[in-house]
Amino acid sequence: MNGRLTPRERFGLLLIDEEPDRVVTYPLITSHAAKVLGCTVRDYCTSGNKMAKAQIAAWKKYGHDALSIFTGVGLIAEAFGSELHFADYDIPILLNPCIRNIEEIGDLKKPDPYNDCRLPVYLESIDICFETLGDILPVIVFIPSPFTTAGHLRGISEFLMDSIRHPEEAHMILKICTEACIDLIDACMKLGAHPMLVDPLASSSVISPMTFNKFAKPYLRQLTDYMHRFDLDTMLHICGETEEIIDDIPCTGTELFSFDKNDPGQTKSELGNNTRLIGNISPEEILMSDPATISNKVRSLVTQMKDTPKGFIISTGCVVPINTPEENISAFIDASHMHGKYRY
Amino acid sequence: MKTELNDIVYKDPFPARIGCTEWHNLFGNIPDEFIDHYRYYRHCGKNEWNTYLYPPTTFLIYGSRYLRKLKFDNSLASLRLWGFMMNESERLFRAKQSGMKIIANMGDLGAIPPLIFSFKDTIPFYPDCYWWTPFLNESTVLFEEAERLGIGEDCCFVRAALGAYSKLAYFPEPDLGIVATGASCNDMNSVMQSINRLDFNMHWFEIPHRRDPGIYDSDLKNNERDLHRMDYQPHLKTFVIEEMHNLISRLEEVTGQKYEPDALVGTIKKINKLRGLVYEIRDIAFSAVLCPIPALELMNLEFITLSAYSDLDEAIDIAQHLKDTVRERVKNGKGISDNDAARVIWITPPADPILLNYLEDLGGRLVGTEFVINQSLRLLDSNPDPLVSLSDGLLNASLIGTTRSRTKLILRQIEKYDAEGIIISNIFASSHCSFETTLIKEFIRENYNIPILSFDVVAPGKKIQQSQILNRMTAFIETIKEKKRS
Ligand code: SF4
Numbered sequence A: 001m002n003g004r005l006t007p008r009e010r011f012g013l014l015l016i017d018e019e020p021d022r023v024v025t026y027p028l029i030t031s032h033a034a035k036v037l038g039c040t041v042r043d044y045c046t047s048g049n050k051m052a053k054a055q056i057a058a059w060k061k062y063g064h065d066a067l068s069i070f071t072g073v074g075l076i077a078e079a080f081g082s083e084l085h086f087a088d089y090d091i092p093i094l095l096n097p098c099i100r101n102i103e104e105i106g107d108l109k110k111p112d113p114y115n116d117c118r119l120p121v122y123l124e125s126i127d128i129c130f131e132t133l134g135d136i137l138p139v140i141v142f143i144p145s146p147f148t149t150a151g152h153l154r155g156i157s158e159f160l161m162d163s164i165r166h167p168e169e170a171h172m173i174l175k176i177c178t179e180a181c182i183d184l185i186d187a188c189m190k191l192g193a194h195p196m197l198v199d200p201l202a203s204s205s206v207i208s209p210m211t212f213n214k215f216a217k218p219y220l221r222q223l224t225d226y227m228h229r230f231d232l233d234t235m236l237h238i239c240g241e242t243e244e245i246i247d248d249i250p251c252t253g254t255e256l257f258s259f260d261k262n263d264p265g266q267t268k269s270e271l272g273n274n275t276r277l278i279g280n281i282s283p284e285e286i287l288m289s290d291p292a293t294i295s296n297k298v299r300s301l302v303t304q305m306k307d308t309p310k311g312f313i314i315s316t317g318c319v320v321p322i323n324t325p326e327e328n329i330s331a332f333i334d335a336s337h338m339h340g341k342y343r344y
Numbered sequence B: 001m002k003t004e005l006n007d008i009v010y011k012d013p014f015p016a017r018i019g020c021t022e023w024h025n026l027f028g029n030i031p032d033e034f035i036d037h038y039r040y041y042r043h044c045g046k047n048e049w050n051t052y053l054y055p056p057t058t059f060l061i062y063g064s065r066y067l068r069k070l071k072f073d074n075s076l077a078s079l080r081l082w083g084f085m086m087n088e089s090e091r092l093f094r095a096k097q098s099g100m101k102i103i104a105n106m107g108d109l110g111a112i113p114p115l116i117f118s119f120k121d122t123i124p125f126y127p128d129c130y131w132w133t134p135f136l137n138e139s140t141v142l143f144e145e146a147e148r149l150g151i152g153e154d155c156c157f158v159r160a161a162l163g164a165y166s167k168l169a170y171f172p173e174p175d176l177g178i179v180a181t182g183a184s185c186n187d188m189n190s191v192m193q194s195i196n197r198l199d200f201n202m203h204w205f206e207i208p209h210r211r212d213p214g215i216y217d218s219d220l221k222n223n224e225r226d227l228h229r230m231d232y233q234p235h236l237k238t239f240v241i242e243e244m245h246n247l248i249s250r251l252e253e254v255t256g257q258k259y260e261p262d263a264l265v266g267t268i269k270k271i272n273k274l275r276g277l278v279y280e281i282r283d284i285a286f287s288a289v290l291c292p293i294p295a296l297e298l299m300n301l302e303f304i305t306l307s308a309y310s311d312l313d314e315a316i317d318i319a320q321h322l323k324d325t326v327r328e329r330v331k332n333g334k335g336i337s338d339n340d341a342a343r344v345i346w347i348t349p350p351a352d353p354i355l356l357n358y359l360e361d362l363g364g365r366l367v368g369t370e371f372v373i374n375q376s377l378r379l380l381d382s383n384p385d386p387l388v389s390l391s392d393g394l395l396n397a398s399l400i401g402t403t404r405s406r407t408k409l410i411l412r413q414i415e416k417y418d419a420e421g422i423i424i425s426n427i428f429a430s431s432h433c434s435f436e437t438t439l440i441k442e443f444i445r446e447n448y449n450i451p452i453l454s455f456d457v458v459a460p461g462k463k464i465q466q467s468q469i470l471n472r473m474t475a476f477i478e479t480i481k482e483k484k485r486s
Helices: A007-015 A032-037 A041-046 A048-062 A075-080 A102-107 A119-133 A146-154 A156-165 A167-190 A209-228 A243-252 A264-271 A283-288 A291-305 A326-339 B020-027 B032-037 B056-061 B065-069 B076-086 B088-097 B113-117 B127-136 B141-148 B157-167 B186-197 B235-255 B261-287 B295-310 B312-331 B354-361 B386-394 B403-417 B433-447 B463-485
Strands: A024-026 A067-069 A083-087 A090-096 A139-144 A194-198 A235-237 A256-258 A276-281 A312-316 B002-005 B008-011 B101-105 B122-125 B176-182 B202-207 B342-347 B364-370 B421-427 B452-457
Touching: A007 A024, A024 A326, A032 A041, A032 A048, A041 A048, A041 A083, A041 A090, A048 A067, A048 A119, A048 A326, A067 A119, A075 A119, A075 A139, A075 A146, A075 A167, A102 A167, A119 A139, A119 A167, A139 A146, A139 A167, A146 A156, A146 A167, A146 A209, A156 A167, A156 A209, A167 A194, A167 A209, A167 B020, A167 B056, A194 A209, A209 A243, A243 A264, A256 A312, A264 A276, A264 A291, A276 A283, A276 A291, A283 A291, A283 A326, A291 A312, A291 A326, B002 B032, B008 B032, B020 B056, B020 B065, B056 B065, B056 B076, B065 B127, B076 B088, B076 B295, B076 B312, B088 B101, B088 B122, B088 B295, B101 B113, B101 B235, B101 B295, B113 B122, B113 B235, B113 B261, B113 B295, B113 B386, B122 B295, B127 B141, B127 B157, B141 B157, B157 B186, B176 B186, B176 B235, B186 B202, B202 B235, B235 B386, B261 B295, B261 B312, B261 B364, B261 B386, B261 B403, B295 B312, B295 B354, B295 B364, B342 B354, B342 B403, B342 B463, B354 B364, B354 B463, B364 B403, B364 B463, B403 B433, B421 B433, B421 B463, B433 B452, B452 B463
Parallel strands: A024 A312, A067 A139, A139 A194, A194 A235, A235 A256, A256 A276, A276 A312, B101 B122, B101 B176, B176 B202, B342 B364, B342 B421, B421 B452
Antiparallel strands: A083 A090, B002 B008
């Protein structure tokens, strides 16, 4: 290999079990892009055009290996009717879940990705990013998974209680959430985006392995099965702790697993033979520390993980915090380029 | 057309050209068993990697961005062809990972792949075909890479192959590259020499220039049944056979196997099966009242004859499926063109695939092609020495002789398929188009009073120039139709 690879070429090689020129560098830069562009997070989250421009501006600044279309995990729930709170400089959070009591489940109407709420904002953003940079960069769209979406339909603690008190109803909610996820996945795929499932509420920091296996995993599996039908390598991100459910991750059907708080070495030995790993510089670290520390952390992580048998992508354990100093992200990128080389 | 698999049946919808999104939706109706059944490298067994029946969306997500703008035939067989073709890059990597040898063929060496296939677990492929990649990806990265290596815009789009060779992200490092010298075009030569400088394992194969033995014109009608035959001086064959022997030594070295003439005879049979199917499909399509298959799929099909998109057995199966589809459509009086579609022969393959879409969008249809790969279209004869057959095949190449001989291929098709117009899509900066197009026009006009449109295919992303091509094609098709009406 003599020529330099584009991120798309690099990512493509990884997905067909070939060693690229260097480790794919993919910090999860989402709303932080608003800061780079100089717009509010509210604007970023509510305008497809702004979101795309911000993603493109962030890429121009940092040169990471993929774009990330994402605003928050309440996206699909909001399209169902839940109310989110938007702030100028923070990500949207759940304000009022749309199912106040369990009897209202029957009223749930699956949203239309092309018309309802902010789903078209996502699509517009994908379209612009794909048109502008899709020749050299994969455009990755984060899809809030059924369990997390259900939590945002009912309220998180409510839904956790449902899973104990009204398991049948909980499954009904999850079923319609799964259908909504598939519709959104489908719409995003048609525009050229590569979906990544995000399921923060399925983390062991929030639920037990038993709840994960009963209420999260089967629905994740339905989504990965759906994407496998199109020969897509599926990606799953679960933030927080996932060590307790690590053996269950392959059963979700995912080919790429983005992990957060787990020990990387252990994750490599437990999953790395069959699953490509994405991780896991701590978001707190990248927000709070300095470039030299970040550089060291990245060097040691990439050195430890680049020989993961099925492949490794250096990333952050969760999204890059909005106010992360730009020099910290640049230090992340530079260090991963320098130490992540396989050839040259 | 119904396709059956054990007890499961899939029925094609009414023939139509559909977009990427419509194929995505239609794909939902295809039973899982079909996806699981159609596989490349079947001898490797069932692996999670060797399926290929996927809709355009799949390849769009992996970077073939142009697919969202193209129109496709809506049959299962055509989807197989697309999936198989789009998957070739991955297939070559999988071949290497599975321990097979991969051999690149460049230049007018479409006659060589049968020889390569005759070695066990050895796969030929055609880097030249990566000239479509910048268009399919709407990307200039391969051109930029070629430019970095010294080959810029003054070379034809085939310079993308140099970019791909340098990056090794589109195919793995070939175990050997067979490259043409002698009667090969200047563009290809500069590309091949640049690849040579990158230190890959290469073998130079000299192609002699084919002189006309002087019987041009006399056989226009007599040769109708052999559309692809070229005349050449017999001693050229001796020269090519000698070159074949040199190549065989090199292949033996690379594969660690002995050349087996019987194996080559067997491969030639399979190659002829593939070429025969392609011939029949083209003949059915060009002769039918309503064209049963779009021009773009016909081009994809024609190029399967070069190196079978790196899997000969599966290529044959797909061609058979397509032939069944096309025949059934014709039998039922169905097609994708109008009754009065303008009957057009297309000369020189358009690197920009959307131009073939335009043909039908504007009310035309394809009734013939001269896509510079005549050497891989003609059936190989059954000489007891298979190297003689291969050499004859090579000497039938489109571009190794005079422009008159190439024009002969076109004249036969005008005659046979009642063509009403000719489109010549020049390749921007190509060394042969600049002079050849004028001559081809002149030679055609010596025989037929037929409208001819020629234009330069523009590089990806040049939207304004591309719209000018569309305007010219619109006027051209309209002229033909007007002529018909009057
Ligand atoms: S100039 Fe013509 S013959 Fe030469 S490489 Fe380009 S397309 Fe092929």
